[in-house]
Amino acid sequence: MSHRTYLYNINTPSVAENADTMMMEWGYEMPLMLQPLLIEGGFISGNNYNNFIAGSNSGLYYDAKPGVENLKRFYNFLENQPELIENIEKFKAARDKLFSYLDELDGRYFHLDMWDVLNMEDRSHAKQAKDWLATIAHNNQVITMAMDAEDASLLNYKVLKDVTSAFNTFSKLLNYEDYDYGWTCISQPDEEEPTFEIFEENELWGLKGKDGAVLLNPYYDEFFNFGPQDLAVVSKTGKYGYLNITGNVAIPLTWDDAFDFEESGVAVVILQGKTGLINTKGSLVTELIYDDLKSIEYGEYFNAKIGERWGMINASGKICIAFEHENEIQAGYAFYHIAVSGQKNQKIFNEFFKYLGEFPISAIENLEDGFLFIKPFKGVKGYSIYKKDGMLLDNGFDLVVRKPAGEGFAYAFKEDKIYTVSETNISLSDKAITLEHTGDDYAYHFDYKTRKKLLTYGKGQIMTDQQIDDQLSHVYTTFELAEQAFMKEDYATAIYFYTIGSEKGHLPSMNNLAHIYYINKGFEDEDKAYFWYRKGALTGNKDSMNGLGMCYKYGIGCQVDLEKTLYWLHKAAEAQLALANNNLGDIYADEGFLHFNLDKALEHFLAAANLGEPKYNWLGYLYDLKEEYEKALEYYQSGANKGHEIATYNLAVLHSHGLGTDKNIEVAIAYFKLAVTRGYEPAHIELARIHRNEEGFKDENKVETHLKEARAAELEIPEDLLTKKKGWFDF
Template identity: 30%
Template sequence: MSHRIYLYNFNDGSRIEPSRQSGLLKNPLDLLSVYGGNEDGNLMMIEWGYELPVFFYPLFTDHPFLGATRYNNPEGGIFAPAKTGVELFKALYNFIELHADKLVEDVPSFLEAKKRLFDYFERYVRYAYFHLDASDVFNMNESSHYEQGQALLSQIKKTNEIIRKAITTNDPSLLNQCPDIQDSIYGYNTFRQYFNEPVYAYGWEVIFPIDEDMPEIEEFPEGLDIRVYQRDNKFGFVHRNGHEITPAIYDLAYGFKRDETNVALVQRDGKWGMIDENGGECIACIYDEAYEFPDGASYAVVCKGQKWGYIDRQGRQPLPLIYDNALDALGNIGTVQEGGRYFLIDILSGEKCSAEYDEINILSYAPPLYEIRQATKKGLLAVTGKETVAPVYSRLEAFTDDAFLLSSKKNKALFLLNTNVLVDGCLQIDVVDYNFGIYRFFKNGAYGLCTREGLLLKEQFDSIVPYAKHETDKGWELLAFKQGEAVSIIADGTIEPLTAAQCIDYLGHDWSYVITEQQKDILEHQCGAELPVEQLFDKGSRLLEQGKVDEAYVLLKQAADQGYADAMSDLGYIHTAFEEFLDDEKGFHWYLKGAELGSAYALNGLGLCYQHGYGTDQDYAKAFAYFKQAAEAGVVYAYVNLGMAYTDGIVVEQDMKKAYQYLKRAENLGRPAYDYLGYVAKETGYYDEALSYLRQGSKEGSAYCTYLLAIMYQDGLGCRADNRKALSTFKKANEMGDINSILEIYNILRSDEELKDEEQAKEWLSKARAQGLEIP
């Protein structure tokens, strides 16, 4: 079974009822997934391996939800209305075009893909709903399809929020915050890298091919005056001026191509031939098999009586048809099979041009290059028949338009197509820039660099940032680190130390997503006394996140003294949260000053001060007002605080519905409070969601989530009641520090008929008394 996702556009509203039930299948792996095709009321848009690419997420933007899949039994299908999804998809592509200089490597190819995609949506996507079926992929995981569908849906929602925000604020850098970029399993650091991945072809390659089941396209192909038409299950050709080139007499017909070929492949009465632009059969329909002339090629492959060979454009056979198989020719050189072995021949003379191999395939037409296979090992062969790379590698794949990647168990190698240079013995090879053809490789414990023209710099760098500066007077520049120093690599291979001004530039917002914390430290150190206030704050915040509070305080205080409002907010946090700096009055002072200077984070901090009385009189009304202001300014922690306030009913009157709304907003912005989300979902009867949140919280080490999860197992909320499972989960909660679990364990061991154990019950009773718990 292949593990793929399927995207449909369909019209049957009765198939998309949301479901809150889970566990429809005892074992999802027992199900072999099925998929739908193009039929009345249904269009298969995408069949793709393992993932729906991020730039198609906008199709599920209008209140997407889970339900039973259209073609499979398990849950986890995702649905959404089509109209608004298409609108956001087009808005994203228009936004990408607007910022093509920052987001697109090959602008002409992107514009062509965008035109095709928009045309596809206009012409074929005409049904009311979109449906994503990832059953095949979900079958690879032991979690239920419902849980996996819920996780994917959450990912889609977060991504679409970021996309909308990027478009609204006209800030393309926000796209780097998409979850699939932040946590990429493929090593992407930016949306630009992801979007320019050649396998996607800017989205067009992902679309499922239009086949004979699709409505006939009446338009003439772009750049051509002749098209195929169909009548009574037969095919013919018609000119743009309405003149019939040939009547509909052929069983099959392939259209003319936009090159100098000027012939089209046709089949009549089971035999193949070719017609010219005047409708004449320039190559008679006499062959059992025939293939089109490759672009610009002089010879095409044909077969008669199970023997293969070549014909030229006049239908002449330079050699007799004597081979067991034949493949496309490169110039006068053909690839043929005889006795189970492949080799190259000169088509004009019939002379053998290479050694024999188990397999030969064309990798590149210009410049010409073949893949060869000997047993399980692969290599490269020139059109001259010379082995460019011996067949010693276990895998060979196209890497970019300019290079092929070869790999074996021990190492990887990069073959540069334009110069026939092989960079081998590498542990890692990455594309740095497709436009300039720049690659970094890692071997012998260091990084080196090559371009499409060959090896540029041998391995010598601690790291190389995989993102190039384009608009420089030196062609391009790369940021690299060598022996603890930040340097610039120039297009000609020159290595220059960075100035303080260059370091400051790399520390700016545009580079924050591609530079590691360690690299930032080096850049900041290299700035010396010239480090700007923004970077003082950034470094101080990083140190604070790392728990280095003493070092963080020094830098944050310097930034605050220079009027940086968010640094003041961090100082307020330090003075109210860390024992060695604990000073509520200073905390309130810095929060207040930061808020006055415009820090939204300080507003949230003021709310906490008024809620708990840190450095000021306790005032719930002011606390709530500051939380609201901070939330309106986009502070995710403020949404959590509002959700907690409505849950606890202390700052404001308890309202579980509002609590859930605010907590969900925080989750969608990347700050899930699993304990509160799980509790509120449980209390409001959304048991499936509660189980999901509590399990996640338990995985992340929350004793409270683990305790609540045990309660749900015990009471059978969203699942079958199971005291054995509840008991083990209560014990886990206690190990994590939850003392309330002690009494629950005691009660189960004392009263459950199957699990009763008086000796263990006494031990847990002693633990309860030692903790000062009230024994019922």
């Protein structure tokens, strides 16, 4: 079965209208390139075209106008990132077609219908729809951050949620040839399939087939359209029956009146003033005892009238609501209501036809699994919860709200406590879970006041309004505030905001918080450094893996454990972290280390260099030891060009000895002097040696000057430079 996703431009949620435009029919997902259309006003209601399960709303709706503006902004942003786009002319053509198409739409909402995709899981459609609402909000946050920063690198494919696994980078998705920069996602109008034609001649009606051939010559007085069971109502001389699509009589014309068949497979018929239901074979499903029958819920149920009283039957004729009501029964969202003459309150039945009482329609709200809650209304202060058997579960709550998937399906608030409502009971909520539900991934689910209640309950402590505001701020906001404070060396404030992000599970915040505790004077806390590095490492953050490895190397918040050091540094190195490779290189290059191995050291230093963080002097030194002097010279030269004083010194040594290059004392002197300027005092020794020994450069005054500088730097003077030459005088 092919699972499809549909996007419509519509005016009325949950009501199919001729003016609706199907914009997209796509497989398994909501294409990322069109997700910027779904930026504002997101809510869930019944689908316009797929909502066969009562009370399982799963249609997503968004305001159209801001969505179009946001998508145009997104495409204009992409155009300004030429490094992303492989075929700019094709991109512009697709963009122009897309903009022109969107400008022609006039519906108020974009409606995303993922019914087929949601059928792939056992979880309810309503729960999955909430997840998709959050996913699209998350992806748009990532896209908006990139647009705000004018930085395409922020379109990190690994951060985006529920995008096609056929690609591993945003750039590859964007430039996929068959995608046509998003234009392919828009449904192109197909040629209309030929249909049956009901035609008229001489005030009589007949039927033509899809090929235009006459299936039935004009004969009937009335001929209505074919319904969902491929049956059409026809009449002749005041009697009604049904034809099939071949033009043959399917149900004889014996009824005084007849109506279209419903999705449920039954139709309303009338004979001698009484009404009943028949099936597609024309057999009576109910006796002809009703004075009126009106379809509810696609013909699954019917308003039925006997005498002056209304009740409800289902498609098999079973009585669902007794015939004792003055007015017709109306369908609400997972409940039914009946007006009471002279009163504002109405009689309320749940979706299982259990009577709850008389309440205002505006006070009724569906929870899940047949549970309803009644909001406060005139004369009633608290919230009440009713079970699917119609019995009151509990009342007197300050607030009742639906909760995300997991244990229970609602939160009920009473004073300073929060309870979780499940099908079997009401119990105190787990504080850790309520804290989780204050996070950014659930911001769409609760309003701000509710999040405040969840936060203070989860924290179990009194908090100032400012602390609450900070805790509920989006993690990207708190992270940015932390980064700004860190740059200003305001580490206390940085810790405050990094901690908020860390507690929300934000991995960069965890790593940076651990770093402050690890290294910043006055704020060191070895236990906290270890805690946050470990927490981040266990969730797969490569920077935290590296930090945890260094904790084990130096015993920061834990016992020194070199095996664990290697384990975590290797994990970070496998995740392509240059710093971890350099740290491994340092360990394997250390002669005092049990795992001393210069080949492995070189392997990791090279890996770090390939990742953009070379340690030029180590690379040069290791090739120097291997007597591969040309490579050593290359890395020393790169290090010298970057201002590294030791690499500059070693470069001078190779030039002075002609290793990897021709011997050139002038060049060697220049680099030794540069090393001194950069603060590497041992270069004085080599300069003294050159001016003592090299022909054409001998100069005892310079020898003495450099030895004096070496002594001032408390360097040990080599024996060969202490030996006096013939002709020296010792005064």
